[in-house]
Amino acid sequence: MTNNAGGSRLFEATTLGPLALPNRLVMAPLTRNRADADGVPTSLMATYYAQRASAGLIIAEATTPSAVGQTYANIPALHTSAHVAGWREVTDAVREAGGRMFVQIQHGGRVGHPDTSGHVPVAPSPVALPEEIHTADGRRPSVVPRELTVDEIRSTVADFAAAARRAVDAGFEGVEVHAANGYLIHQFLAKNTNRRTDAYGGPVEHRIRFAVEVVQAVADAIGPERVGVRISPGVGVNGVEEGDTDSIYPALVAALADRGLAYLHVVFADPDQPLFQEIRKTWPGTLIANPVLGWGGPLPADGGRGAGERLLAAGADLISLGRSFLANPDLVERLRTGAPLNAVRDQYLMYTGGETGYTDYPTLDAPALVAS
Numbered sequence: 001m002t003n004n005a006g007g008s009r010l011f012e013a014t015t016l017g018p019l020a021l022p023n024r025l026v027m028a029p030l031t032r033n034r035a036d037a038d039g040v041p042t043s044l045m046a047t048y049y050a051q052r053a054s055a056g057l058i059i060a061e062a063t064t065p066s067a068v069g070q071t072y073a074n075i076p077a078l079h080t081s082a083h084v085a086g087w088r089e090v091t092d093a094v095r096e097a098g099g100r101m102f103v104q105i106q107h108g109g110r111v112g113h114p115d116t117s118g119h120v121p122v123a124p125s126p127v128a129l130p131e132e133i134h135t136a137d138g139r140r141p142s143v144v145p146r147e148l149t150v151d152e153i154r155s156t157v158a159d160f161a162a163a164a165r166r167a168v169d170a171g172f173e174g175v176e177v178h179a180a181n182g183y184l185i186h187q188f189l190a191k192n193t194n195r196r197t198d199a200y201g202g203p204v205e206h207r208i209r210f211a212v213e214v215v216q217a218v219a220d221a222i223g224p225e226r227v228g229v230r231i232s233p234g235v236g237v238n239g240v241e242e243g244d245t246d247s248i249y250p251a252l253v254a255a256l257a258d259r260g261l262a263y264l265h266v267v268f269a270d271p272d273q274p275l276f277q278e279i280r281k282t283w284p285g286t287l288i289a290n291p292v293l294g295w296g297g298p299l300p301a302d303g304g305r306g307a308g309e310r311l312l313a314a315g316a317d318l319i320s321l322g323r324s325f326l327a328n329p330d331l332v333e334r335l336r337t338g339a340p341l342n343a344v345r346d347q348y349l350m351y352t353g354g355e356t357g358y359t360d361y362p363t364l365d366a367p368a369l370v371a372s
């Protein structure tokens, strides 16, 4: 096999705090709904993640810190000892295959449904998701969430910290706090979902307070060098309209900058965007960039390698890829050698449970695994 890596920095060994990474490619968190009905990770998940252990770092999918924080059916959780035991099987399998793993902690806020979680969702303000939500029985109208009291905000912060402790007990190297993509923390950041008039709402310094408190509590619980944060500036997914993107993120990044965190992870990072450049200048540590590859359309033929290299040249330290890792267990080897990539199969197979479209993507070494 020819090696046409051509000196690309993507394939250089590097470090992330105390961790040695064999390359700069990160598997982005991808919700795949393969946990059991109680949120306990399954053996199938251990197989899936171990298949992808050649990533420099795996960030495991969004995982709920509490029952009320659950977004969708069959997503994994981290609020019982059964969850810890299930995840332990996954981290052991990944470690045995030579990999390293963080886990993303996600509270859905208003992105949740009583049919899924058994609870009325909670949020900064009683503003419903303006679209239907996926449940085990299909799409359902969203419900108006209940506004969190200040005491409940404090206990939610504590839930994130407790989930982080469990993540370490389960064998993860660290956790990623999910402050992106319209879930609870992002709902506090955005004007249209945060109508509070107390210390958690109103001006930017108030709207970033919840994010900062969660991150600090998690850092206090497991050590800042084990904590990353994911943000999605200007991304309007799940009905969020930030209103003042160019003020929120400089303030948030500055507030997080001196806490010794493992990394900041930026979704849909564009090297030509002034806000991305400002974030890079403000953030003193490792920056993971998730390139813009064309959402809703096919992936570029190079799987994101070119976009990743442009972001490294613009100051990113690590590059995260989602769909390319989903479809290519041996993505690093394929990108390094220029081998062709598997395409993501039928969208629906991403969420239906089971092996199909999950653990049956072929590798270069095992093309026979191809499903018909």
Ligand SMILES: Cc1cc2nc3c(=O)[nH]c(=O)nc-3n(C[C@H](O)[C@H](O)[C@H](O)COP(=O)(O)O)c2cc1C
Residues within 6 Å of the ligand: 028, 029, 030, 031, 032, 061, 062, 104, 178, 180, 181, 230, 267, 268, 290, 291, 292, 293, 294, 304, 320, 321, 322, 323, 324, 350
């Ligand atoms: C099936 C699927 C599940 C996803 N689940 C998550 C998730 O759990 N947490 C998250 O922050 N982003 C999630 N994302 C977004 C990805 O992490 C990533 O930002 C996005 O796919 C863009 O990267 P890509 O173009 O390399 O796929 C998901 C994306 C897909 C396609």
